[in-house]
Amino acid sequence: MKIAVEGCCHGQLDAIYTHIQQLETKNAYKVDALLICGDFQAIRNHQDLQCMSVPDKYKKLGTFYKYYTGETVAPILTIIIGGNHEASNYMWELYHGGWVAPNIYFLGHAGSVLLNGLRIAGASGIFNKHHFQIGHYEKVPYVSGSMRSIYHIREYSVRKLSLLPSADIFLSHDWPQSIEHHGDLARLLARKSFLRSDIQSGELGSPPLMGLLxxxxxxxxxxxxxxxxxxxxxxxxxxxxxxxxxxQNPDEIQIDDDEFDGPPANAPTDAPVQAAAVRNPDEITLEEEEDAVEAPPAPPPVASETHFLALDKCLPQREFLEVIDIAAPISTTDAPLLAFDPEWLAICRAFHPWLSTTRQQPAFPAEAEARALVAQERAWVDANVKADARGALPIGDCQTFKMTAPGPGSEGANKLRQPPWYTNPQTEVFCRMLDIPNKINPPPTLPSSARSPSPPPPTETAIGA
Structure with missing residues (x-):
């Protein structure tokens, strides 16, 4: 398979798809799928902008709404995760994963799917030690603190992902902690010298992600x-x-091809590290997002390699997209097969009792107990979730895209207010498939006297203001 990978999207879907089409024409090949590593910015309308943690000057509607409303259709199957600059209300609607627009699938706060048999897993958000071990307490309307904490990855997600037997591809927004020491660090610092202090102090990246790696x-x-x-x-x-x-080699040629990021590349590279880290002026900085924590213990000896690749954001003259070739277990002649991962479905069922929607996170079971629970639930999945003739569980047979919030232009006087939260039918059907309660956005419970014989579908349900 040929898979295109994009770094930060920042709402530039049109430009990304155009670039892929240009590569296909130039190189005479066909890209099968696109993976996007966060800061996707699925903004459906102006109210969603009020749920994105960025300064007001960065709150721009963008063009995603065209894909959401059906004005434009994504020309290639696209799989995304979330970053730290998202419409968090919409991504919470699809906590377990789902279509944010036709042909654009969100893995959820954590998730794993099978693409032509390849296991693609991912974790949304970034690491912050202050919120890592708490539950998902955030509710619309967000206050300034919860608007930031909602995109901080939780231990609950990491523990679930750690129970997967393996992965072919993993997507994250953050870098795993210390990954910079496994590549050309001198070249990285020549391009991004403001990272020096965080690297020296061990504060760059996410410790839980390195554990997952x-x-x-x-x-x-x-x-x-x-x-x-x-x-x-x-x-x-x-x-x-x-x-x-x-x-660093004092004779190495210093390269400065990014006029927006960091000090000039010809600045001395052997200068002592300053006490205060210099932040990336091109990144929207809202608070100290990464805190130093003790690194995970060393893994046991094995004999394999992981190829790590971070990419830039979509701007001219940036290295924001890469096309890789990877062998897939299943070959298809038309559209690639996107299917549920039965191992992940078993993990979701096994760990659902520990999904907390308050600050308090219940203690997790020990690893041996957790793996035994997953094995038990895998048997349930095999017996109760119907596979097709190929033995696959196509996502499209269960989840189909439906609009929940309206597109732009209908917000009226509420344009600058946070929206209500919506019950997403894709989350409802996912929970029904696994026979688990919907803790994310269940429909409101009405008194029996107020119920109508034919209640409106979940897509029309809104609660709060």
Whole structure:
């Protein structure tokens, strides 16, 4: 399969699809699917903008709404995760995953699907130690704190992902902590010298993601967030990590091809690290998003590699997209097959009792108990979730896209207010498929006297103001 991978989207869907079409014409090939590593910005209308944690000057409607309303259709199957600049209300509607627009599938806050048999897993958001071990307490309307904490990854998601048997491709917005030491660090610092202090202090990246990288050992790991292309290779041998800051070659040619990010590339590279980290001026900084925590223990020796690739955001002259070839277990002559991962469905069923919608996160079961629960639920999935003739569980047979919020132009006087939250029919049908309660956005419970014989569909249900 040929799979295109994009770094940060920032609402530039039109430009990304156009670039892929140009590559297809130039190279005489066909891209089968597109993966986007966060900051997607699925803005349906102006009210969604009020749920995106960015300064007002960055609150622009963009063009996603055209894909949402059906004015435009994505020309290629697109799989996305969330970053730290999203319409978090919409992504919460699809916490378990679903179509944000026709042909554009969101993996959820965490998720795993099968694309022509390839297991593609992913984690949305970024790491912050203050919110990692709490529940999903945030509710619309968000206050300033919850508008930020909602996109901080939770331990609940990481524990679920760690129970997967493996992964072929993993998507994250954050970089795994210390991944920079597995590639050309000197070149990275030549391009992004403001990262030096965070690298020196060990504060760059997400410790839980590095733990997942060693646990799942995917063939490919793609990320974004830092607005630069960076390749690395992790050899899973349990060897000690490289020295934190190798001495740079004073004769190396310094390259400065990014006029927006960081100090000039010809600045001295052997200067002492300053006490305060210099932040990326091109990144929308709202608070200290990454805190130093103890790194996970070293993994046991294994014999495999993970190829890590971070990509830039979609702008001219940026390295924001890569096309890779990867062998897939299933070959299709037309559209690729996007299917539920039965292992993930079993994990979702097994761990649903621990999904907290308050600040309090119940203690998780020990790993052996958790894996036993997943094995038990895998048997339930095999017996109760109907597969097709190929033995697959096509997502389109269960979840189909439906608009919940209106498109732009109908907000009226409420244009600058946060929207109500909506019961998403895709979340409803996912929960029914697994026979679990919908804790995310259940329909309102009306008194029996107020119920109509034919209640409106979930897509029309809105609660709150």
């Amino acid at each position: 060693h646990t799942l050992r995917p063939q490919w790991w793609f990320a974004a967030h830092l607005h630069t292309r960076y390749a690395a290779t992790v050899v899973h041998e349990g060897v000690p990590a490289p020295a934190p800051m190798p001495v």
